[in-house]
Amino acid sequence: MALQCTQLPIPTSVRFDETSKAVAKHRRSFYGGSSQGLKNSNSILQARFLHHCKRDVTRQTRQWNKRSTLCVRAKEQKPTWVEMIPITGEAQFDEVLQSENPVIIDWMAAWCRKCIYLKPKLEKLAAEYDPDIKFYFVDVNTVPSTLVSRAGVTKMPTIQLWKNKEKAGEIIGGDQGWLVMDKIREMLTVKK
Structure with missing residues (x-):
């Protein structure tokens, strides 16, 4: 319009x-x-x-x-960032995995500095792929530990790509922000 x-x-x-x-x-x-x-x-x-x-x-x-x-x-401009959607329980996690499109899930903790540093960068990256790929985050301190172990998360931040109810890729983000973003872009292009 x-x-x-x-x-x-x-x-x-x-x-x-x-x-x-x-x-x-x-x-x-x-x-x-x-x-x-x-x-x-x-x-x-x-x-x-x-x-x-x-x-x-x-x-x-x-x-x-x-x-x-x-x-x-000519058209509306795309947003520069898209807020990541929180996952608060196992039922919501299962619902997210039912999606036909791939999803990115950021496993983070409120006390983790690298997690806090990466979140705005991930929201900016989410704007590039919106609406085809949705970005979610899970605060590991607020969800049951069974959900964290079910996803195989041992370190924070962990960024996972899920497709067809299966984990298709994983990045453990200890690097600089731009390196993590490049790895996510590469993971998304390879797994499409």
Whole structure:
């Protein structure tokens, strides 16, 4: 769904090839002067009309609209991070494993510094694979120990890839964050 930038509408009676004239007219009325310093209509467009949505949209997603506004947002931007979903018990763990898509489960503890360090990085990585692959986390201090032993977790942080109710990969994250993220990406591409 395209969202329109409506801060600077152009009258619908203006033809698209006359847009630069309308922009120059708008600029003169807005600034109360002439547009002598700007001879190129593109620089006028960049200086005034594209500046208002610079923070909202990247230049690649802007499109010219021939109707009532100069630019529209082509699509919603993907989120930069996706919050990981907590698993709080064995029933929920079994439900997560029923998924047709692969899932990543981060086994962590609240007292583990490396776990706390990796969690925001995993949430950022989750945004890259959302909605195809879901990311979950388990705090080993709040779930039954049978669940932890059932998953075969002995060290924290442990990041596991589960697919078709079976563990398809495992990373014990003692490395730097970027190394762990690269290992997870590699694990996801190999196991697809």
